[in-house]
Amino acid sequence: MTARLPQHSAVLLGPGDDAAVVAAPDRRVVASTDLLVEGRHFRRDWLSGYDLGRRAAAQNLADVVAMGAVPTALLVGLACPGSLPLAWAEALADGLAAECALVGASVVGGDVVGADAVTLAVTALGDLQGRRPVTRGGARPGDxxxxxxxxxxxxxxxxxxxxGFRDGSLVDAFRRPEPPYAAGPALATVGATAMIDVSDGLLADLGHIAEASRVAIVLDPTRFDLGPELAAAAGVLGMDALAWVLTGGEDHALAATVPAVDVLPPGWRRIGRVADGAGVSVRGWQRPPSLAAGHDHFR
Amino acid sequence: MTARLPQHSAVLLGPGDDAAVVAAPDRRVVASTDLLVEGRHFRRDWLSGYDLGRRAAAQNLADVVAMGAVPTALLVGLACPGSLPLAWAEALADGLAAECALVGASVVGGDVVGADAVTLAVTALGDLQGRRPVTRGGARPGDxxxxxxxxxxxxxxxxxxxxGFRDGSLVDAFRRPEPPYAAGPALATVGATAMIDVSDGLLADLGHIAEASRVAIVLDPTRFDLGPELAAAAGVLGMDALAWVLTGGEDHALAATVPAVDVLPPGWRRIGRVADGAGVSVRGWQRPPSLAAGHDHFR
Structure with missing residues (x-):
C-alpha cells in the first residue's frame, strides 16, 4: 500500500520505519484521531474502498482545518479480515492519497492488522502557521x-x-464529502473566535460551541438555501429537507463565529448570530420530536 | 475518561476540541500508530482494562523512543460494545495515563465509537530534541x-x-511490558546508527535493520543471559528459553547498532556485530523449523 502513497514536502521521513517524522514549522502540531467501523460508520456494499479512503481522510482533515490549521499528514491503521480483496485495500490507499492531495498532506505511516470487521483508525496532523488554534470556546455575544x-x-x-437509490449527486455527497478545506485557515486569518467541523449535525455541533463559549446561538432559517437537490429528495422520500440541513451529519462543513466583519473570506456565509444565554435555536422552527439532537455512537 | 488523563507540559491544547495542539520544539514531530484488536492482540479475560492501557501505551511509546525521540503525546481511539463496563473503560484510561507518566507524555485526544469487538487505535507523538531520527537503515559493517x-x-x-497459569513475573511481563524508555534517546545521543523496537521478535526485527541497511548481523548467543525465570518456565512447559529470547515479540526491548564505543549508555549491552552480507544469524544456533520468523498478523 505504501507504494501508492506519494509523500509531499512536510514529510521528513515517510512510511517504513518505527515512526514517521513530519515538519512542524511553528513548533506546534495539531493532532486529531477518528475511528470508522464497518457496519457502524460504513457498509462495504454502499461504499467502495476508494470512497472509504476519501471519506476517512476527509473527516480527519476537516478536524484539523476546523482548528484553523493546514493538514500535513495522516497516519492510518487498518484492521481487516485476511479475506479482504487486495484490490479493495489498494483502492483504499488510492482514496486516502487522493483526498490528502487536495490539501498537500501525505499518508506518512500506519498499521495493518487482522480483525473480523474492517476498522479504520485515522490520525491527522496539521500546522497552525503561527496562528492561535481556533477552539470551540471563543464565541462572544455580538459575533x-x-x-x-x-x-x-x-x-x-x-x-x-x-x-434503494444507488447514484445521484446526494448519494455521491454521502460517499465523498467535500469539506471546504481552504475556508478554515482563511477564517482563522481574519479572526474567527470559534470553529467546529460539522460531523454530528449543525445544531449539535453549534451546541458544542454554545456550551464551550457559554453563549446562545440563534440561527436564521431564511439563510439556508436548500437548493433543488435536497428539495427533490425530500419530496421523493417524504422527509424534511430543513431537518437534513439542521441535523444531518457527515458533510464536514465548517461552522464558526467571527466578530462582525464587512467581508467574509470566500466560501463563508452568514447563518445567524451569537447572543447572551445558552443553547442553539432556529428562529420560527420547532424541532420535530423524532429528530435526535445528534449522532449517538452506540445506537 | 478525559478527566482521568492528566496533561503535561508539552500539551498546548488538550482533549475536548476538534483536535489537540502539542509542542514540537525542534520544528519536527515523530508519529507512529498501532491497532490492538480483541481476540487477536489481547483477550479481556487475560488482560484487565488497566493492563491493556499500559500495554497499548507502551508499544506505541516504544516506537517513538526507537527513533531516538522523547514521547510527548498519545491519541487513543476506542471502539467497543455499548455493554462494555464503564469501570473497564475508566481503568483503561488509568493504564494509559500511568504508562504515559513514565515518560512525561499525555493522552491529548481520542475517539470513542461503537463496535462488536474492543479495538484500540493508538498514535504516539514525540520530540527528537534536535537529533537526527535513528532509522533502520544506518547500520554499517563494524558496528x-x-x-x-x-x-x-x-x-x-x-x-x-x-x-493455565495466571500470575508470576513472566505473566506480569506479558501484561505490562517495560520498554527501556530512556535508552532510546540516550543511545541516539552517542551516535546510534540504527534502532528498532523489538515487537515481532529479535531475529525478525534485526532482520528489518539488516535489510534496510544492506548488512549482515551476527549474534553471539553467549551474550544472552536467560536468567532463572525463563529457564524455570521453559522447564515447566518443555519449551526452549533461547527461542523465546530470539523470536518472542512484545517485550518492546530496543535493538540497535552503534559504532564501536568504549562505554555504552546505561541499560545497553552488546549482543553481536554488524558485518558485510545479508540476514541475521546466531553463532552456533539452528532455528527450529517450528519457529516462525516473526508475527503473522493474519494468522
Whole structure:
C-alpha cells in the first residue's frame, strides 16, 4: 500500500520505519484521531474502498482545518479480515492519497492488522502557521455565525441509499464529502473566535460551541438555501429537507463565529448570530420530536 | 475518561476540541500508530482494562523512543460494545495515563465509537530534541549490535497463560511490558546508527535493520543471559528459553547498532556485530523449523 502513497514536502521521513517524522514549522502540531467501523460508520456494499479512503481522510482533515490549521499528514491503521480483496485495500490507499492531495498532506505511516470487521483508525496532523488554534470556546455575544460547505447532502444521500437509490449527486455527497478545506485557515486569518467541523449535525455541533463559549446561538432559517437537490429528495422520500440541513451529519462543513466583519473570506456565509444565554435555536422552527439532537455512537 | 488523563507540559491544547495542539520544539514531530484488536492482540479475560492501557501505551511509546525521540503525546481511539463496563473503560484510561507518566507524555485526544469487538487505535507523538531520527537503515559493517530491555519474557508469559497459569513475573511481563524508555534517546545521543523496537521478535526485527541497511548481523548467543525465570518456565512447559529470547515479540526491548564505543549508555549491552552480507544469524544456533520468523498478523 505504501507504494501508492506519494509523500509531499512536510514529510521528513515517510512510511517504513518505527515512526514517521513530519515538519512542524511553528513548533506546534495539531493532532486529531477518528475511528470508522464497518457496519457502524460504513457498509462495504454502499461504499467502495476508494470512497472509504476519501471519506476517512476527509473527516480527519476537516478536524484539523476546523482548528484553523493546514493538514500535513495522516497516519492510518487498518484492521481487516485476511479475506479482504487486495484490490479493495489498494483502492483504499488510492482514496486516502487522493483526498490528502487536495490539501498537500501525505499518508506518512500506519498499521495493518487482522480483525473480523474492517476498522479504520485515522490520525491527522496539521500546522497552525503561527496562528492561535481556533477552539470551540471563543464565541462572544455580538459575533456572527458563519458556515462554509454543504449541509444535509450526506444525510439525504444516506436516506436515498436506504431507500434503494444507488447514484445521484446526494448519494455521491454521502460517499465523498467535500469539506471546504481552504475556508478554515482563511477564517482563522481574519479572526474567527470559534470553529467546529460539522460531523454530528449543525445544531449539535453549534451546541458544542454554545456550551464551550457559554453563549446562545440563534440561527436564521431564511439563510439556508436548500437548493433543488435536497428539495427533490425530500419530496421523493417524504422527509424534511430543513431537518437534513439542521441535523444531518457527515458533510464536514465548517461552522464558526467571527466578530462582525464587512467581508467574509470566500466560501463563508452568514447563518445567524451569537447572543447572551445558552443553547442553539432556529428562529420560527420547532424541532420535530423524532429528530435526535445528534449522532449517538452506540445506537 | 478525559478527566482521568492528566496533561503535561508539552500539551498546548488538550482533549475536548476538534483536535489537540502539542509542542514540537525542534520544528519536527515523530508519529507512529498501532491497532490492538480483541481476540487477536489481547483477550479481556487475560488482560484487565488497566493492563491493556499500559500495554497499548507502551508499544506505541516504544516506537517513538526507537527513533531516538522523547514521547510527548498519545491519541487513543476506542471502539467497543455499548455493554462494555464503564469501570473497564475508566481503568483503561488509568493504564494509559500511568504508562504515559513514565515518560512525561499525555493522552491529548481520542475517539470513542461503537463496535462488536474492543479495538484500540493508538498514535504516539514525540520530540527528537534536535537529533537526527535513528532509522533502520544506518547500520554499517563494524558496528556493534546492542540491546536494552528484556527479551522473551512476554512470550514466556503468554505461553504460561495458555497453559493455565495466571500470575508470576513472566505473566506480569506479558501484561505490562517495560520498554527501556530512556535508552532510546540516550543511545541516539552517542551516535546510534540504527534502532528498532523489538515487537515481532529479535531475529525478525534485526532482520528489518539488516535489510534496510544492506548488512549482515551476527549474534553471539553467549551474550544472552536467560536468567532463572525463563529457564524455570521453559522447564515447566518443555519449551526452549533461547527461542523465546530470539523470536518472542512484545517485550518492546530496543535493538540497535552503534559504532564501536568504549562505554555504552546505561541499560545497553552488546549482543553481536554488524558485518558485510545479508540476514541475521546466531553463532552456533539452528532455528527450529517450528519457529516462525516473526508475527503473522493474519494468522
Amino acid at each position: 456572527v455565525v458563519v458556515l462554509a460547505g454543504r449541509l444535509g447532502w450526506s444525510a439525504a444521500g444516506l436516506a436515498l441509499l436506504g431507500a | 556493534v549490535v546492542v540491546l536494552a530491555g528484556r527479551l522473551g519474557w512476554s512470550a514466556a508469559g503468554l505461553a504460561l497463560l495458555g497453559a
